[in-house]
Each structure stands twice: as structure tokens, then as C-alpha cells.
Amino acid sequence: MTGDRRSGPGGPAEPDEQWSLLSPATTVFDFDYTGGRDQLLRLYDKGTRRQWIAKDRLDWSVDIDLDNPLGLPAELNPVAETKWWADMDERRRGEMRHHVEAWRFSQFMHGEQGALICTAKIVQTVPDIDSKFYAATQVIDEARHVEVYSRYLHEKLQLVYPLNRNLKSLLDDVISDSRWDMTYLGMQVLVEGLALAAFGFIRNTATEPLGKAINAYVMQDEARHVTFGRLALRDYYPQLTQAERDEREEFCVDACYRMRDRFLGEEVFERLELPPELTTYVAESEMQKRFRGFLFMRIVPVLKDIGLWGPRITRAFDDMGVLGFADSDLDAEMANDEAAAEALDRERMAHVRAVAGADAAG
Ligand SMILES: [Fe+2]
Ligand SMILES: [Fe+2]
Numbered sequence: 001m002t003g004d005r006r007s008g009p010g011g012p013a014e015p016d017e018q019w020s021l022l023s024p025a026t027t028v029f030d031f032d033y034t035g036g037r038d039q040l041l042r043l044y045d046k047g048t049r050r051q052w053i054a055k056d057r058l059d060w061s062v063d064i065d066l067d068n069p070l071g072l073p074a075e076l077n078p079v080a081e082t083k084w085w086a087d088m089d090e091r092r093r094g095e096m097r098h099h100v101e102a103w104r105f106s107q108f109m110h111g112e113q114g115a116l117i118c119t120a121k122i123v124q125t126v127p128d129i130d131s132k133f134y135a136a137t138q139v140i141d142e143a144r145h146v147e148v149y150s151r152y153l154h155e156k157l158q159l160v161y162p163l164n165r166n167l168k169s170l171l172d173d174v175i176s177d178s179r180w181d182m183t184y185l186g187m188q189v190l191v192e193g194l195a196l197a198a199f200g201f202i203r204n205t206a207t208e209p210l211g212k213a214i215n216a217y218v219m220q221d222e223a224r225h226v227t228f229g230r231l232a233l234r235d236y237y238p239q240l241t242q243a244e245r246d247e248r249e250e251f252c253v254d255a256c257y258r259m260r261d262r263f264l265g266e267e268v269f270e271r272l273e274l275p276p277e278l279t280t281y282v283a284e285s286e287m288q289k290r291f292r293g294f295l296f297m298r299i300v301p302v303l304k305d306i307g308l309w310g311p312r313i314t315r316a317f318d319d320m321g322v323l324g325f326a327d328s329d330l331d332a333e334m335a336n337d338e339a340a341a342e343a344l345d346r347e348r349m350a351h352v353r354a355v356a357g358a359d360a361a362g
Helices: 038-049 083-087 090-125 129-157 165-175 180-205 209-239 242-262 266-271 276-284 286-296 299-305 311-320 323-327 330-361
Strands: none
Touching: 038 129, 038 209, 090 129, 090 165, 090 180, 090 209, 090 266, 129 209, 165 180, 165 242, 180 209, 180 242, 180 286, 180 299, 209 299, 209 330, 242 286, 242 311, 266 276, 276 286, 286 311, 299 323, 299 330, 311 323
């Protein structure tokens, strides 16, 4: 399925300026205003209290080294061991690091816009008022996520890539589906689950403070979103028939293979005119596949938790070598995501105080 492109209000749009697609939905009113589930209402309360303002919480004044935007250690570069890397001069290596991060953050930004759109749709379609309340807080979280990634890309990296076609086709499948649970499953569990693992990688390894903090703060919000998806789907999936659950498992398996094997950043290689063998290496090398397997560390335990855990899924995850993530402690991960963001807040406050103290002394 592909969506049609239409002109924007101000005349014909550039090819990638806009993307319009049909998003069928049944809007549900819930008149049982008093029937909220305690856990969901507590999450709504937390989501409301934990709002933050990107301009204030992050220090946007830092300069970024475009040749190594995140300050990642050399050993984390997936092509560092190859002959193509060895053949590049320093200028070319810097250019590649810049483009790789611009590509990666661009996909985060576009994916967050997908989340913004999907969460707004969930407000409409989810049948329970407590879920509508919570989803409303998530809408503004997702808007903020688009805002921070966009600002980082436009102001700091000064380079933006279009939406990757495989991510686009996944968003298309999710948004074109009229069933409310598919919006959750595709967006909250799969796309955001993948993103969460990638954010975590950056938060834990980047030495550049702005990129690190952006990802830590986004993760703090995402921890609530994952909890929301788990609470909603854990109640719903046992009510479906086995055939209905099988269909959802099939969708997850297909999406996971698609994202592992075809979401590789070839656009960067093409734009920089790097040898095509490099794409083949990244796509096929066992080590690279294992490395991409880490992107599933947040998805696997959630699928198990919500009861999509039949032979289709377990076989696929076994084949991908990611079944071991099934038993990770989701609540502990989420608590850790919150603690990491709070630790950065404390560091930033200490820094602000130290600067103010030095100014006053001077
Ligand atoms: Fe998000
Ligand atoms: Fe989210």
C-alpha cells in the first residue's frame, strides 16, 4: 500500500514536502466517565506532571563537531574494520559520520511524527475514556520529540534525510489500518520499541552532551508510552480469537525482519557514492545482523508480556537470535530510563549553579 501525494495549501508540494494517506478510523465516544482503571489513571497523572519544555531543559548553546557529531568511540563504527574505511582519508570519514548521524536522527524525527499522528488517532479510536486521557498527554510528548529532533538536525547537524522507504511502508501499513489495536501494536510496540533501543544506544555511548541528553529525555517519556501500550493490549489480546492473534503475530514477524534486514541507511552510501559492496556487507555480514539484533531488546519482552507469544513469533525471534531478550525485566528498564534522565537534570542544575556562582564571584 502506498499513500497518494497531494499538493500543499500553498501550491504544488515538492516531492517529499508532504505525504497524505487515508487513515480509516471509527471514532468512539465512551460515556462511562467513572470507569477508569487505577493504573491507567496513575499513568495519566504522571504523564501530565512530567511535561517539560525543550528550550529550557536542554542546553542548546553547545557546539557540535560535525565530523563526529555524537563523539562516539571508534570501535562502535560498524564499518571501521573494513577495507573501505581503511581507504578513506580523515575528511571522508568525518563526512560519513556526519551523514550517518543525520540519517539516523532524521529517521527518529520522522518516526516521532508518525507517533504524534498515531497517538492523536488513538485518542479518537480507543474505546475507553481512561486510555483517551492518557493518550492526550502522549500527543504533546510526541510533538516535543519531533521538535527536539528537528531542532538538533536543522540547527546543529544542518543536514536532513527524507523518510526511509522501509520505515515509510511500515508507517503506511499502521496508519492505513482501521483497527485501534493495530495503531498501538505497530507504533507503540514496534516502531517506538525499535527507536527506544536506538535511543538507549546513543544515551549510553555518546560523549557529546546535547545528543546524549535529548535521547535520555525522550526515553524518559517513552518509558511511560511503553507502559501505556502494555496496559491497553494486555487487557485486549486475550479477548481475541486465536486466528486474530495469529494475524497480529504475522504482522510483527514481517515488520521485524523488514526493519532488521532493510533499514540500513543505504541512502547515506548512495549519497556519498560509496562502493555498493559496502551496502551488501552491512546487509549480510553476520556480525552486523547480530548488532542490529540489539535493536529488538525492547520489543521482544513487550510482545511476550502482551500475549503475542505463539510459535510464529518465538520461531522468528529464535532465528534472529533475539529470543534471549524475552525475559528482561521491563519495569527495571523503565525505572532505569527515568533515573538516567533525572541524573542528567541534576548534572545540568549543578552546572548552572556553578556558572552562576562564578559569575557572581567575578
Ligand atoms: Fe516519541
Ligand atoms: Fe512515544
